[in-house]
Amino acid sequence: MINKIIKNVLVPFSDFIYGFADMSGLLGDEFKVFPYGISIGKRLDDAIVIAVESGPTPEYYALYRSINEELKDLTEQICVELRKKQIRCLNIIPTVSTEILESADYIKTLRYKVSHKMVATRAGLGWIGKTDLFISAEFGPRIRLASILMDHPVESKRKPVNKSKCGTCDICIIKCPAQAANGMLWNIHTDRDQFFDAHKCRDQCDKFGRERLNRDVRICGICVSVCPFGKRNK
Ligand code: B12
Structure with a gap:
């Protein structure tokens, strides 16, 4: 039933991946009533990536914004359908x-209370790479x-x-360009800060936003572009 709802919303389906995660005990107390993800x-788009x-382009920035909006709408549509089936859910936007x-807390830690990458590894869709990207x-x-x-649990x-x-x-x-990673391989016991300096990354994203896009935005994408796993699956 849930698979059908998701497939009806994610169109064309070949542009998407999805999976089900058991998040029990992994999120803060405020999410205790939602243990599944x-x-x-x-x-x-490959050509844009x-x-x-060698750094962000206006096309990449436009794509980033449009996909954020699209994903926000699609996940909301899925939530509406799940609620019709009496499933309580929470939409975590991109x-x-x-x-x-x-x-102040975010500026200091550069962490959000729900990590999309954590939900994605729990769903078995991929792993965390050396520059802390999720690799599907x-x-x-x-x-x-x-x-x-x-x-509501769903068997994965x-x-x-x-x-x-x-x-x-x-x-x-x-x-x-920020030299933000030290090469350590990730596993579920490795904290981000042991192998990736998020502040160095953010400062570089900030510089690119101002210099390349003339905006107060933080964006880069070089690690996304150069990863052989992305190229292989083109
Ligand atoms: C804060 C943030 C930033 C910060 C800090 C980045 C960072 N790496 O933490 C800054 C401003 C630097 C940044 C930059 C960028 N970001 Co950003 N950012 C976020 C945000 C909002 C929160 C991330 C967070 O909380 N990090 C804290 C750490 C602790 O968690 P994490 O990085 O998510 O990953 C850890 C956990 O997932 C853990 N983990 C995974 N599985 C499991 C399982 C178990 C059991 C356990 C215990 C742990 C565990 O392993 C990781 C390492 O410890 C997310 C959106 C979101 N809500 O997730 C987007 C997000 C991570 N950003 C994203 C992107 C694309 C970028 C940029 C490329 C910018 C751009 N668009 O051009 C750069 C490059 C970042 C990079 N190489 O990591 C994407 C990543 C997509 C991908 N394929 O991985 C996300 C997911 C947004 C999205 N909706 O897709 N970002």
């Missing part, structure tokens, strides 16, 4: 609100993610992914 990824190899972006089996990191939390065909499959590949580390 749906992870949804929309693929990014390829052009980001990015964070301006209010959160400006909060289908499209590599060339996706944008959204999540739905709910109170995929097993949660607990460690990185990047092996010896270091291309995202070499190409990162």
